[in-house]
Amino acid sequence: MHFVDAKGILTGRGDAFGMNIYRGCSHGCIYCDSRSLCYHFDHPFEDIEVKRNAPALLEAALRSKRKKAMIGTGSMSDPYMHCEEELGLTRQCLEIIERYGHGAVLLTKSDRILRDIDLLEEIDKKSKCVVQMTLTTFDDRLCAEIEPNVCPTSRRLEVLEEMRERGIPTVVWLSPILPFINDSEENIRALLKACAGAGVKGIVCFGMGLTLREGNREYFYDALDRLFPGLRERYMKTYGNAYMVMSPENEKLMRIFRDFCAEKGIMSAPDECFAYLSAFPEKERQLSMFDIRPL
Numbered sequence: 001m002h003f004v005d006a007k008g009i010l011t012g013r014g015d016a017f018g019m020n021i022y023r024g025c026s027h028g029c030i031y032c033d034s035r036s037l038c039y040h041f042d043h044p045f046e047d048i049e050v051k052r053n054a055p056a057l058l059e060a061a062l063r064s065k066r067k068k069a070m071i072g073t074g075s076m077s078d079p080y081m082h083c084e085e086e087l088g089l090t091r092q093c094l095e096i097i098e099r100y101g102h103g104a105v106l107l108t109k110s111d112r113i114l115r116d117i118d119l120l121e122e123i124d125k126k127s128k129c130v131v132q133m134t135l136t137t138f139d140d141r142l143c144a145e146i147e148p149n150v151c152p153t154s155r156r157l158e159v160l161e162e163m164r165e166r167g168i169p170t171v172v173w174l175s176p177i178l179p180f181i182n183d184s185e186e187n188i189r190a191l192l193k194a195c196a197g198a199g200v201k202g203i204v205c206f207g208m209g210l211t212l213r214e215g216n217r218e219y220f221y222d223a224l225d226r227l228f229p230g231l232r233e234r235y236m237k238t239y240g241n242a243y244m245v246m247s248p249e250n251e252k253l254m255r256i257f258r259d260f261c262a263e264k265g266i267m268s269a270p271d272e273c274f275a276y277l278s279a280f281p282e283k284e285r286q287l288s289m290f291d292i293r294p295l
Contacts (some may be wrong), residue, residue: 001047001048001049001050001083002043002048002049002050002272003050003077004047004049004050004051004052004164004194005051005052005053006051006053006054006057008056008057008061009021009051009054009057010057010058010061010071010290011124013280014069015067015069015070015280016069016071016072016277017069017070017071017072018072018073018075019054019058019071019072019093020073020074020075020076020077021050021051021071021073021077021079021089021090021093022048022049022050022051022077022078022079022083022084022089023041023045023049023051023076023077023260024041024043024045024046024047024049024077025045025046025048025077025078025081025204026046026048026083026149026260027078027081027109027110027147027148027150028046028147028148028150029109029146029147029148029150030145030146030147030219030220030223030224030227031146031176031210031216031220032045032084032216032219033210033211033213033216034077034214034216035216036074036213036214036215036216037213037214037277038213038215039076039213039215042168045254048077048083048099049083050083050087050089050128051089051277052089053091054089054093055089055092055093055096058071058093058096058097058098058194059100062096062097062100062102063100063179065100065102066145068100068101068102068103068127068280069102069103069280069282070102070103070104070105070128070278070279071097071102071103071104071105071278072104072105072106072277073090073093073104073105073107073130074106074107074108074109075107078107078108078110078150079106079107079111079112080107080108080109080112081110082149084112085112088286090116090126091115091116091119093117094119094120094123095119097123098119098122098123098126099153101126101127102127103127103128103129103130103257103281104120104123104128104129104130104157105130105132105277106120106129106131106132107128107132107133107134107173108131108132108134109132109133109134109147109149109150109151109156109239110150111151111155111156111158111159113131113159114159114162117163117166117168118160120163120166120168121166121167121168124166124167124168124169126280127280128169128279128280128281129168129169130168130169130170130171130276130277131159131160131163131168131169131170131171132171132172132173132204132277133156133159133160133170133171133172133173134156134172134173134175135153135156135157135172135174135190135191135194135195136153136174136175136176136177136178136182137153137182137187137228138153138187138190138191139153139182140152140153140154140190141186142181144151144184146178146181146182146223146227153191157194157197160195160198160199160200161198161206161281162170163198164198164199170198170199170200170201171201171202171203171207171267171273171276171277171287172195172200172202172203172204172206173203173204174188174191174192174195174203174204174205174257175204175205175206175210176209176210176211177207177208177209177210177247177253178268179209179210179235179239179245179246179248180228180234180235181231181248183208183209183247183248183249183250183253183295184249185249185252185253185256188208188256188257189256189260191264192256192257192261195266196260196264196266200266201264201266201267201270201276202266202267202272202273202275202276203257203261203267203268204273205254205257205268205270205272206255206270207243207246207250207254208246208247208249208250208253208254209244209246209247209250211243211244211245212239212241212242212243212245215241217241217247219228221235221236223228223290227230255279256264267294
């Protein structure tokens with residue numbers, strides 16, 4: 001990792017803002033969109049760029065805000081990567097958010113978030129805190145292949161359960177679903193059942209598929225060669241250089257998803273989920289996505 005002094009930390013406007021304390025990631029997920037060349041990384045993706053002055057920048061920004069807002073993190077890089085254990089910058093930023101009475105929205109795949117559950121609980125008592133967790137496959141063995149350096153799905157479900165016990169609301173990103181790998185009805189139904197069991201408020205799913213563009217496509221295809229020999233050729237024949245790569249089972253699986261969420265009273269429309277994430281308590285808030293994407 002390497003350190004930089006950033007010029008600013010918050011993006012967005014109005015009632016909801018996003019921040020990224022880190023750039024790059026150490027989780028090694030084979031499908032990561034953040035590897036795409038359009039994000040203009042000028043360093044290796046695994047060489048984490050650390051905005052060491054992020055807490056100072058955040059405090060200065062929040063001190064000057066008259067209106068409370070939701071502060072989201074995790075849109076480009078997981079706030080609970082391995083380096084967070086040593087650096088604690090995410091925790092420092094949460095302490096500032098709590099002190100100034102703003103809300104927090106976090107997107108992660110890591111159980112390291114449990115280290116800060118005391119702070120999350122305090123933020124939620126004062127205003128609002130929502131923990132978002134990415135889930136892709138119910139099979140821990142497959143999870144270890146496609147998301148090799150992060151805790152397995154079973155552990156993420158334990159995190160969701162712990163948040164429920166503490167009264168902290170949760171939202172799941174059911175994404176990405178990789179064609180011919182985890183796009184089975186069995187996988188989707190197992191994940192949905194687990195989400196309902198954990199009491200999640202919403203599930204974000206834009207479709208049963210993934211996005212591929214220059215940078216992450218090459219990394220993904222190299223991973224396919226290593227993990228699923230012959231599958232690269234099937235992808236290339238089926239999808240070419242398409243950006244949206246949808247499962248052949250997309251329509252069927254999306255019907256299952258929508259029907260299940262409707263039956264269980266779980267938010268499933270993306271606009272509804274984002275409106276909930278953006279809404280500061282007891283006030284109407286304008287829709288915002290914090291520029292959040294799956295890791």
